Amino acid sequence: MTEQKNPRIDAKLMQAWAQQCLQQAGATEPVAAAMAQHLVAADLLGFRTHGLMRLKYNVDCLQQGQTKPSGEPRVISQRGALELWDADLLSGLYVMPQAVARAIAMARDYGTGTVLVRRTQHVAALAVYLEQAVAAGMLIQMMCATPGQAVVAPHGAKSAWFSPNPFAIGAPTLSDPVLFDVSLSMTAAGKVRKALAEQQQLPYPALITAAGDYTCDPATFVQDPPSVLASLGGELLGYKGSGLNLFSELWTLALSQWGRHQEQAGLDANTVWIQVIDPSALGASEAFQAQAQALVDGIHQCTPITASQPVRIPGEGALARRKxxxxxxxxxxxxxxxxxxxxxxxxxLDLPPCL
Structure with missing residues (x-):
């Protein structure tokens, strides 16, 4: 029996349609355009749980007044190459490109630039913002936390304190860039909900039940009391992920001075730490990229465990998928x-036709 393929729709048509949906929900044209662009960008790279799967959520937030339809973030404080912004519940899909652009501008002046953004509505996939800095020949790293969300357990606990806390980096090479985006929990909450909707088990024990057992069953995530996400590393090595989660929330929630005691529980607003480094501040950019390429080449030359599955660089599969x-x-x-x-x-608004 031939396996049935999923339908496909042209990316430009989907982006235009999504923008219309968001404008219909109240967003101004520039806000809706940025939101649609970065949701579709996530789908193109394969970050399905952070693409148009989140369109209804964004429409609902606009219609319910949880996301501001227009406006600009405010600069709360600034010293040298470090700024703190308050997005005042503007969409992260609109604010993040501005914050990255500002960090790039500071890096041109100072060699590095850091922007902390608090109270920005859900930013979706960090990966979609990396290439903005990479295209300027710079390195970028980002961390994101959600002060109103506690779904990840510290290692050794069966109750939650952390949010899933994605971490991402981007770096230019002489070929394709390195693009890395990973949650500091064993999996993201969106992937658990996706597995639940598709009635599938998680591929590994990523959840901790109220009894303290590790499980692959996504149904436990919606039970009363619910299971919680395990820190990256799981049952044996979760102390590593637990430390990384604390690192993330110190650099985001504590530094931004907007933590779990200020944010109302259950809200989805994010705090994001963005740092950009201009390698030309330390020497020729070409020298950095040559060194980066040598690292990438060395990884590619490593002998794979399975001959038909060559060793890949972070972002390699996503870029091929987008193409x-x-x-x-x-x-x-x-x-x-x-x-x-x-x-x-x-x-x-009618959905665009399938190809």
Whole structure:
């Protein structure tokens, strides 16, 4: 029996449609354009749980007043190459490119630039902002935390304190850039909800039940009391992920002076730490990129465990996936297309046709 393929839709059409949906929900044109662009960018790279799967969430937040439809972030404090912003609940999809651009500008002047952004509505996939700095020949690292969310347990605990806390880096080479985006929990909450919706088990024990047992069952995540996410490293090595989660929240929540005691529980607003480094401050940019390329080449030359599965660089698969989907259309599951079509019906906007 031939395996049925998921439908595909042209990326530009999907982005234009998503922008219309967001404008219909109240966002101004520039805000809606940035939101749609970065949601579709996540789909193109393969970050499905942070792409148009989150469109309804963003529409709902706009309609319910949880996300501001217009405005600009405020600079709270600034010293040299370090700034603190308050986004006042503007969409992170709109604010993040501005913050990265500011960090790049500071790096040109000082060799490095750091921007902390607090109270920005959900930023989605950090990976989609990395290439903005890489294209300028710079390195970038980002961390994100959610002060109103506690779903990740410290190692040795069965109750939660941390948010999933994604961490991402981008670096230029002489070939494709290195793009790395990972959650500091064993998995992201969105992936648990996706597995639950698709009635599938998680591929490894990423959850800790109220009894303190590690499990692959996503249904425990919605039980009463619910399971919680394990820190990266799991049952045996979770002390590493627990330390990294503390690192993330010190650099985001503590430095921004907006932590769990200020934020109302259950809100999805993020705090993001962004740092950009200009390698030309330390020598020729070409020398850095040559060194970076040598590191990448060395990884590629390592002997794979399975001959048919060569060792890959972080971001390699995502960039190949984007290239294919730009040519062939973005692949969407029938379930997601059904949800998007229902959203479009409510807003009076027909979903673009499948290819």
């Amino acid at each position: 294919q989907q730009l040519q062939q259309g973005i692949e969407y599951s029938p379930q997601l297309l059904h949800q998007l079509a229902k959203l479009g019906d409510k807003l009076g």
